[in-house]
Amino acid sequence: MKLNRTVTKSDIIYYLARSVRKNGKVTSVNVKTLGKHSELLRLHDDPEAYCRELVAQANEELKSNLCSITQDIDFNSILDGESNASSSPTYKNIGYLYLNDIFNKLKIPECLKALTSGRKTKYSVSDALKLLVFSRILDPHSKKSTFDSSSTYLKDFDLSLDDIYRSLDVIDELSCDLQRHIYKASGPLYKSNGSVLYYDCTNYYFETEQEDEDGLRKYGVSKEHRPNPIVQMGLFIDENGMPIAFDVLSGNTNGQVTAVPLEKRIVKDYQKAKFIYCSDAGLSSEAIKRFNSFGSRAYIVTQSLKKLPKEEQELIFKDVNWKCLSDNKMASLNEYKTIAGKLLSGANLTEEERKAVGCDLIYKDYPYKNERLIVTFSLRSYVYQRSVFNKQLERADAKISKNSITYQAQDVRRLIEISGATAEGEMADNTVLSLNDRQVEKERKYHGFYACATNLEDDVGSIIETNKARWKIEDCFRIMKTTFKARPVYLQKDNHIKAHFFTCYLALHIFTLLKLKLKRSYSNDNLIKTLRNMNIAIDEKTNIGKALYTNSEILASLEEEYRLGLNHKYYRMGALKKKAK
Secondary structure: OEEEEEEOOOOEEEEEEEEEEEOOEEEEEEEEEEEEHHHHOOOOOOHHHHHHHHHHHHHHHHHOOOOOOOOOOOOOOEOOOOOOOOOOOOEEEOOHHHHHHHHHHOOHHHHHHHHOOOOOOOOOHHHHHHHHHHHHHHOOOOHHHHHHOHHHEOOOOOOOHHHHHHHHHHHHHOHHHHHHHHHHHHHHHOOOOOOEEEEEEEEEEEOOOOOOOOOOOEOOOOOOOOOOOEEEEEEEEEOOOOEEEEEEEEOOOOHHHOHHHHHHHHHHHOOOOOOEEEEOHHHOOHHHHHHOOOOOOEEEEEOOHHHOOHHHHHHHOOOOOEEEOOOOOEEOHHHHHHHHHHHHHOOOOOHHHHHHHOOOEEEEEEEEOOEEEEEEEEHHHHHHHHHHHHHHHHHHHHHHHHOOOOOOOOOOHHHEEEEEEOOOOOEEEEEEEEEOHHHHHHHHOOOOEEEEEEOOOOOHHHHHHHHHOOHHHHHHHHHHHHHOOOOOEOOOOHHHHHHHHHHHHHHHHHHHHHHHHOOOOOOHHHHHHHHHOOEEEEEOOOOEEEEOOOOOHHHHHHHHHHOOOOOEOEEEHHHHHHHOO
C-alpha cells in the first residue's frame, strides 16, 4: 500500500492506494480516501505525515493478515440520486451498450460478415464500424483520437490504427448495400408507413485551402459561408425523422441534380415505389417534379412567391378567395393584415378581431400550370417577421445617421441606398445614405406569406402539415454538424471521405431509433450527455465495477425500453461484458 495525492484548485486529497498490474504495466489504484488536507489540518499539525502513518499501519496489518480491502456487495442494489463517484482512475463507459443493442438488432454484424465473406481481413470490420459510429455519438474526434480513446469502452476492440483506416475502404465499398440492409432491418424496430420522404442537401467543409483536381473536395457555395473546399451531402428521411438513404457528391455539384439519382436508388434497391417527395424550393426543379409525377409518387415542394410571374403575384395578393384553415369559411386578407398590424403595435383588439385571431392561418388554393398552388398567410408569422424587419430598419437608420455601412450580423446594408459612389462602387467624398424604399416595400410585401406547390389532391390541411415537418431533416443536419461534429473533415481520399459520412449517417440512424423507442421525449443533448456520463470504475483485484453515475429520468426511460440492467450500483464484469458482444 502507498499514499497517493490529488491536487485540486482549492485543496489536496489523500488516498490509500495499491499497485496492480494491467496490460503488462504496474499502476496504482486508489482504494480508500483518507481525507482532505484542509479538513485534516483541523485535527493534525501535519496532515501528510498523519496519512503516511495510516499507510504504514495498513501495510503492517496486511502483513499480519489483520485486514481486508474487500467488501460485501449487493449486486441487486439500484442506483439512487446520490453520486457513487469513486476515486479510482480506472473506468469504462457502458452507456454505449444501448447503442450496441440497436446495432446488433439491425443485424449489421451478420450483414457485414456476409458481404465480406471471402475477404482475407485480419481484423473485424464490424468492430471498426462500431467504434467509429459509437464514438461519433459519444466522443466525436478524428480517427486517430477515436482509436486512442477506444480503451474507454467496456468492449476490447482488437484493432490497430491502420485497421481503422483500412476499414474505411471496405465501408465505402459496401455503403449502398449497408444502407439497403439497414432500411429493411429497421422496419420491425419502429412504426413507419414511409408515405412521405423528405429530402435536403447540405455541404461540409474541409480544413484545407486547396480543392481536388479530380476528387470530391471542390469550391462551392458553402452553407456556412466558408472559403474552404466542400462536399455535398444529399439525405432522405421518412416522416419520423429516420434517415433512409444518403449520397456524397463533389462540392461544386448543383443541388437540383442530386435528388433524382438517389430517389431512383430508393425505388430500385428498396422496392419502394409509392411515396410523397417533400423538399424546399431550392430542390424543386421541373425535372424533380416530373420524376415524382409518375407511378405512385407525388410531391409537395416549397414555392418561392418572389419567383412567380408578376401577374401571378398580383392574383395572390388580391383579397379574394381566402379561407380560414380551421373551418374553411371565407376570410378577408385585408382584415387579417389589419389585425396583424394591431398585434404588432400592441393595440387593443375588438371582440370580432380576437375571434379572428383564433384562426391564425388563412389560405388560397388554386390550380397553377399543371399543379396546385397553396398560399397561406399567418398572423404569427407576419408579426414575427415584421418585428425582426423593424429592428433591421432601426439599425439601417442608425447607420445612415452615422454615414456608415460597415458589416455586422443580419446585414442591413441591402436596405440602404448610396448616392455619390464612384464608378468602382466605392464611396466618394460626398455621399448620401438613405433607406432604399423600394427594397423595404418589396420585403414587407411578403411578410406572413408562404406557398407550396403539389400534384396531390389531398385536403389543404394535410398538405400544409406534411410540408411543415421539413424541419426534421434540418434537425438531422444540425445534429450531424453540431452534436456529432461531422465537420471539419481532415480526410483526403474520396473513399475515406464517403466512409466518414456513412459513419455519421449510421450514427444518426441509430440515435434516431434510440429516441423513437423511448416513451417520452428528451432533448438530444440531455440524452447524449446521459450516455456519455455512464462510466464505471473497475476494481482490478475483485473484477467488480461500480457506477460513477446517478439514476435519472432518462436512464429510467432507457431501462424501461431496453432492459439492459444498467441502473445498478455494482456489476460483475464477466456478466457485463457479455452484453458488449
